[in-house]
Amino acid sequence: MASNAIVGATVPTTKIAFIGGGNMSQAILGGLLARGQSPNDCFVIDPDEAARAKLAEWGIAATAVFDERLLLADSIVLAVKPQMMKAALAPLAGKLTTQLVISIAAGISVDSMAYWLGASGGPEQKKYAHIIRTMPNTPALIHAGITGLYAPPGVSLSERAAAENLLTAVGKIVWFESEDMLNAVTAVSGSGPAYVFYLIEALETAAIEMGFSPNDARLFAGETFLGGAKLAALSAESPAELRVKVTSRNGTTERAIKHFESVALKSAFIDGVKAACARSRELGEELGKD
Secondary structure: OEEEOOOOOOOOOOEEEEEEOOOHHHHHHHHHHHOOOOOEEEEEEEEOOOHHHHHOOOOOEEEEOHHHHHHHHHEEEOOHHHHHHHHHHHHHHOOOOOOOOEEEOOOOOHHHHHHHHHOOOEEEEOOOEEEEEEEOOOOHHOOOEEEEOOOOOOOOHHHHHHHHHHHHEEEEEEEEOOOOHHHHHHHHOOHHHHHHHHHHHHHHHHHHHHHOOOHHHEEEEEHHHHHHHHHHOOOOOOOHHHHHHHHOOOHHHHHHHHHHOOOOHHHHHHHHHHHHHHHHHHHHHOOOOO
């Protein structure tokens, strides 16, 4: 079950650190700076020299390897690939106290991160409790993203508000009560832009094959998807209802839709999204705690 953002939550100015300084981190940081976040209160670890140079242009300190300044942050954003998560967290194991950890990586569960960040002691690892798992998408790069968030029991309202402050800087957010829904979010919106690009690519190719120049094909395909998405977002009618309005009986659109249905295009698309969800779960199982 999903829920909206906390209404009326206030978030004080905080120190924010990122492990990983790639495109998504830069998008979030750009949104935060536009809101008035001081670059002096931001810190990033990234081995890529070009990423560090870009951040330096914004006045944000960045290093290639682990630095104790990371421990001074109020919030630490994990912006690394799932395959790199365990190694990225190793220098922090047992060193965190009350810092909020916010993951934007696919698949890796809160439980695995809590285990890797925990302190050794007794027969079992003591798990770290202050973790929120999120899944933004690449339209965050233009501050038009949407992010799903999950916080386990025990995460405070102020910590949830801190996560909201971070992710609303690049788009809309929705909270989910079940962590498993983050795998569905990954499949629908995290991977979703690639589906859109795939279909734009197909429409562009069809246009070229019917005589469009490459430039005109790209313009018509892109503007058609952009306009259609805006219309769907602003209309009170469902996408199905809007489609029916465009589909005249015995017309050109009907011919195309009938062909799509004859090759089970919609079913194949739905199956593909479900396959992405399954892969997100698999990543958690393959890369999760030992």
